[in-house]
Amino acid sequence: MQWLPGCSCPLCPECFRLHFTVGVRERGVGALGCPSCGRPDLRDEAQRLWYWSTLEPQLRRCLDPDTFSLVTRKLTELELLRDPQFLWCPHCSFGFIFEAERGPAQCPQCHQQCCPRCQLPWDPRHSSLSCADFGSWLRSKETPGPSQGLGVFLGEMGIECPQCGQCFALARGGCLHFQCSQCQHQFCAGCGAQFHQPGSCPSPQCHLRGSLHGHHPRDCLFYLRDWAPDRLQQLLTAANVTFETEPPPEALPNPTGQCPVQEQKELGATLRDENCGRETAPGQAGLCRGHYTEYLVSLINRHGLDPAPLYGPAELRAAAQRHLAAGRSRRRPGESEAEHLLRLRRMLGEEAPVRPRPPRAICK
Structure with missing residues (x-):
């Protein structure tokens, strides 16, 4: 033994x-x-x-x-x-140590440069912009074309552990609760927020401490997956973000009319990637409602759109209770219902802003 x-x-x-x-x-x-x-x-x-x-x-x-x-x-x-100075090159996947406090970081193998924090390709403008602002500027310079939109969404099949950086292939249609097999970190596959075991949440005022939970931003798929597609489209339209309602030109013919997105399915004791197979509807780019919703939410995330303007009163109060400090969402004496809701909407935007999230990279 x-x-x-x-x-x-x-x-x-x-x-x-x-x-x-x-x-x-x-x-x-x-x-x-x-x-x-x-x-x-x-x-x-x-x-x-x-x-x-x-x-x-x-x-x-x-x-x-x-x-x-x-x-x-x-x-x-x-x-x-675990070394905060260690970087994976986003161009060639070579690992190296970068000791300076600011970029650019140059890969010793391919000699390409990137930002050591957000790992976006380096541009001199990044010197005066935060990573979030620089990412927004890059997206504003993109030219729409067949390489973007639905085709990009269907190609984003990678997920990176936010704790150790380990990269995994991820089939769509799975649970949003993801556990890294390398470091055992548990996180949301939609936004990267950590999942806390019962009783382990570091927030002493969290009302979910007794259960497994995560603190997701309000634009996470965790919350928006229950929205109807037309409601998500309304949010995108108000922000002048284009979205597709028909399959991309490069898509293969789909005579069955069933959703072609690959999902990981259990077949006995094995796992296999197969077509989703659920029914599609007109105006949903050849996808089922679930996968079309996921596509629309990916655009919302990429552009940092706040869903709060479309909240009804109950949704607005729930979001304020989740995202604002304790007691901040209470109605003030003499405050009308309309004034209270307007203040909650403004506080959410100022104290818990939604940030743009870049599309996932394909894991190598």
Whole structure:
């Protein structure tokens, strides 16, 4: 029998080997503690470093050279990603250390430059603009064409862990609650907000502390997925943002009339990407209501559009309670209902503004 550092749970040699051989490929090194008791806590830096340094001789003896090399490479990447000065080049995916406080950061492999914070391609104008303002300026300079719109939405199939930077392929149609297999960080796939376990929310006044929850911005798909498409279109139209109602010219013929977006589906004990298959409706770009809604919300996110102007009274009060400081959403003495709602709408825009979010990059 063999034992892992930090616990007394016995493993037979074959179980020990399979735990690391399969786990390093499917779950990542951040989840390879004891399969029985889960110890040690690999989120703690001291325990993590002690665990892997003690375990290294056993792994070298038990694993084949390729798997052992993969374990050590992922450990190296994990430690590098914890370094705030480590960057992945957005042009060629080469990793390097950038020690300066401001950009541009130049990749030593491809020699392209980017901003070390937002990783957008560098432009001298970024020197006087924040990352959010520079991203907005770049989007304002884009020329609409077939490479944008629905085609871009259907090509955005990557998701990056906001804690460790690990990149994953993501099939559409799944749950918005995502857990990174590398560092176990739980976050919303729509906006990147952290999910908190019951009782672990750092906000002492949070009324959701007793349940699994996240604090999503009000333009997140988590809230807007229940809006009707025509209501989302109204928000886009008011901001002069174009959207598509017919399939893009490069789309393949779809004689079935069913939604062609790829989804990950469970078939017995396996997972397989297949067409969505739900019915489409006219004016929804050849997609079902759910995927067309997701496309419209992606445009809202990309342009930083605030849904608050379309809120009804109940929605406005709920949003104010979620996003404003405790007590700020209460009605003042002598304040009329209309004045109260107008003040809530103004406070949301000033104290909890919606920020533009760039489209997802395709994971390599």
